[in-house]
Amino acid sequence: MARPDHRRLILETLQKQEQPISAQALFAQLRQQGQTIGLATVYRILSHLRQEGLLCCHGQPEGEILYSLAEHHYHYLTCIRCRRMIRLPACPWQEWEKTLKFPEPFQVLYHELQLFGLCHLCQGLPKEVGGSKTPLQ
Amino acid sequence: MARPDHRRLILETLQKQEQPISAQALFAQLRQQGQTIGLATVYRILSHLRQEGLLCCHGQPEGEILYSLAEHHYHYLTCIRCRRMIRLPACPWQEWEKTLKFPEPFQVLYHELQLFGLCHLCQGLPKEVGGSKTPLQ
């Protein structure tokens, strides 16, 4: 039996995502598509992609790590109520970098910017509505 | 036996840290000082402080969460080789915020900026020196 190209499979699946996705969710999604892939393989390939710089990883305050393709390199507004992640249209880092002064020489390889708050849908809502997950922080 | 004021204890210990510290490390440090405090209590109090907005939490790419006092509200250059975290002299967010355009109304409550790369001590070193931990990413 021919061995499926899991690496390509994962890259294509990441391509489709509108938001960063966790390794577990990625695994579940692939399995639901009928793919016979192991959880270990998902983590292995994500680790490879990460070392190649193809991946952005967003460490959430609860410990879970979300992945997205680095070619996008977007930043997100994360709603602490509904956990929706809203993509910023552009990365402001290039501009900001010029204005920053480092206390010592440092070679920045990549960066992570996360903005937390309330999206417009959740701003007007009373606290503790529905069975939503625990709010972040 | 008088009950020790763990909350104050943790606040004072956080005060002393030069870098953000994990809950586990905080627990170990307190125990080494001879304090009889449980791990659960450390997490409980950190959770309280977080909800009160007194704490900054920095989710690392590997999942561990580091804490620092919010009154400082510093950002850090994190060296992916030696894991040293170098504090930036000031938070550039106030200036940057003006230049950002959101795709939809959003109320930013707090933000997290992390810069990863190589510190000046690690820039010249060959790869894989010594028994250091696995590099980040």
Added chain:
DNA sequence: CAAGATAATGATAATCGTTCTCGCTCAATT
């Protein structure tokens, strides 16, 4: 094409940080 070497795979166990549970203690109140 055969045979051995090599690398990738999936199931599962192990690890690690975090959260939950529960019986206990202390302190305030009556």
Added chain:
DNA sequence: AATTGAGCGAGAACGATTATCATTATCTTG
């Protein structure tokens, strides 16, 4: 002194991630 309730520590439970290992596909070499 008895009652109540909040805070506590030890350890179990949980979830995400990593390590292990036997198996299998692919590659190499003859």
